[in-house]
Amino acid sequence: MPAEATPTTLTADRGASSKTHFPLDVKFPVYSVAWTDDHTVVLAGGGGSSRTGVKNRLSMYSVDLKQRQLSLKQEHELSREEDAPMTIAIDLETKALAAGINSSATELEKGVNENLRVFSFAGENIEYQKRSSTLSSTDPDHYQKVTAFSRSSPKMLAVGSTNSQLSLLSYPDLRDVCPTLDYNGEEIFDADFNDDGEMLAGTSSNKLCVWPTKVADSSTVPEPLQVIERPVLKRELACTFRAAKFGRKSTASNLYTVVNAAPSGSVRKPPAGSKKAFVSLWDARAWRLLKTRTVSQKPVTAFDVSDDGTLLAYGSSDLSIGILDAVTLRPIVTVLHAHDFPVTSLKFNPSGSILVSGSADNSIRVVRVPSADQRGGNSATYMVLFTLLVLVLAILIQQSFGEDLLRAARQAM
Template structure:
C-alpha cells in the first residue's frame, strides 16, 4: 500500500524520543548527550500541518551538563509529559541524579514541574531508557538498564519497591491490571496494586517507615521467547505493547542472536513480530519482518496497525490482526530509527533518528484496505456463481 511521507532535517538535533501532545502537536527529545559536543540537549514542540510540514512552537534547552532526553511519555488529557534525563555527572556521583522529570505544556510553553531519582547512584552509565504511563494516567514506570520503579503520576511518589532484573530491560507496557516488562531473555508479568494502594498520599507513615510499607508487585508469569523465533540460536525481546482496547492481546518484537562459529559464517540477525494471547501466553501469530534487527516499535491508538523501525534504516507498518505488511519506507533515515510513534487519531506516524531527522508519515486508511477486500470478495463470489450457472446450463444440454 502506498502512502505519503515527508522528511525533515533538524540542524544539530539528534532525536532519541518522540510523542504526540495532541493529534497535530509533536514533542521531540534529543541532543548531543552528556559529552561536550557543542550540541545542546533539548525538548522541542512542533505543530504538524495537514501537508506534513512542521512548525516549531517552543524549545526548552536543558541545563548545562544534563544528558539528552532518552525516553518520553505524554498524558494527553493534561498535556503533561514525563522524560528520562540524567543529571550532570557530578550530581550522579553524589547520588543526586534527578533522572525522572515531569514537564507541563501550557500557553505554548514547556516548563519543569517535578523531578525524582530512580536509578542507582553508582551506575554512571545507566539511563532511563523506558518511560511509560498507565492507560488511566495515574501510574508511571521509569526503567533503567536492569531496574524499574513504579511511581504515582504526576507526583512521582513511589508506589512499589524498585524491581531489579537479571537481564536488561528494553520495554514496559501497561494493561488495566498488570504490567509486562520486556527483558532480553523473557517477559515478566506483574500484577498492578489495587486502586486503593495506588496513591501513597493515603499512607500516613513518613520517611523510611513509609517506604517500608510499600508492597512488592506480584510476579504472575515469566514468558520465554517462542520456539519459532528463538530456534537454536536464541533471541532477545526489544519491545512489548498491549493492544490498546483488548488486554488479552500483546505484541512483541524480537531479534535473533546469531550463533558463533569458527568454521562457518554467522547467520544473519532476523527480526520477528509476535502476537500473544495473554490468557494462555501462547504466541498466536509470529511473522518474520526482516534480516536486520528492529530498533523501535509502536501500536496505533485504534489497535489496527503496528509500526517498527529497523537497523537497515527502514520504517514499516503492519496490520495488527494478520501481521501482514502494509507500508515499507526504505532508507527512511541515514541512521537506524530511534523511535516511531502514532498520533492519537492513528492518522499520523512519526519516525526519528540520531541523524538529525524526523519523517512524518500519513497513515493509510485501514477502511480503504477493508473496503477493497470486500469488493474483491464480492467479485469472486459473483464469478463463482456465474461459473456454476454456466456449468449447470451445459449439464442440462
C-alpha cells in the first residue's frame, strides 16, 4: 500500500468555539513530541513495520498560533522495515535529537537491535548521525520507551525501556556511565535529570529511585540516593507510579511525582470514584512530601514540566489534558476532550507559551498557555488581594457607619 502524502499545511477549523486550543489531524499516530525552538515542533510516529501505508517519520512543523496553523518544514522519513520512533528527546545546546527506534524484524532475528538513534538538526534539516544498542532483548515487544538529555554539562543521556532497563550514557560518545540499572521486570515509564545533572530519577510502576550520575567506578551499579515508596491510600486501592520529574530553575529543588490509583484485584465491586490520579510535590533536598493534588479520575499517561519550572502538564486516559501551577498545584487550564485516544506525549515549548500533545489517534492538540499575568494569582497574591479588600471594606464601613459606631462606643463607656 503506498504511503499517504504528508500535508504541508494543517489548519484548524476557524469555527471552533475555543480560541485557546485547537486539534489538528496529522494523518499518522504520534508517539512523541519535542521542540527545536519556540515555534518549531517535531512530531515522531508512524505505522511501524506493518504494511499499513503509514510511513515512519520525524516531522518538523512551524507553529502559528494566530493562524491556528502548522506548516511542514521538513520530514525525515524512516525505514518501513523498522519500528516507528516511540520516544524522542532534543538537546537545544548541541542541536541533537535522540530517538528510540527498534531495528527490523530481520535484524532482531539475528540478535541485533540498534534501538538508540541520534540525529542532528539545524534550521530545517534533520540528519541521521549514528546508532547504538542499549536493549539486551531482541523481543519485538520490547522497545525504548523513555529518552532524556541532561540539562547541564558534561552531557548525559538516559534511556529507559519496556524490558526493565535504565541506561545512563555519556554524550556524544554513548558510553555507559555505569552498568544498566535494573527495575525488576517492570517497564520504565519516566527518567529525568535535575538541573545540575547530578541526579537521575528513574520510574517504573512500583519503583522510583533517584540515582547519582557521578560514579567512582563505572563497572559497579551505584546505590540510589533516594528511594520513594509507593503511597498506600486504602486497602482496596493499588497505587502505581507513572512519572517523576525534577523542577527547573525556580523550582529546581522540587521533585514531582505522578501516581495512578485503581481498585486492587481483590475488590469485587469498586466504590464510585475509586480510580484517580494525583500529582505530588516533594522537597528534593529533605525528601519530604509537601503537597498532593488529585488531577483526574482515570490514570495519567503523560507528564511534563516547563523549562522555566513554573508549569506542569499532564494527559489522562479520560482523554483530557491539564496544566497546573508548579508551586501551588492549582489548575490553570483543562481541556476535557483533547483527543479520541489517550495522550501518548505532551511537551511545552522552550518559553512555556505553547503546549502540544499527541495521540495514537493521528491527532495533536495545540494549547495556548496563559501568560503569568493571565493565570491568576498564587497564594501570596490572593493574600494581598484579600488584605486590600479588607482595607476597602473598613474604609466603606467607616464612611457609612463611623459616627454611629463612635456614638455606640461612647455610650458603652
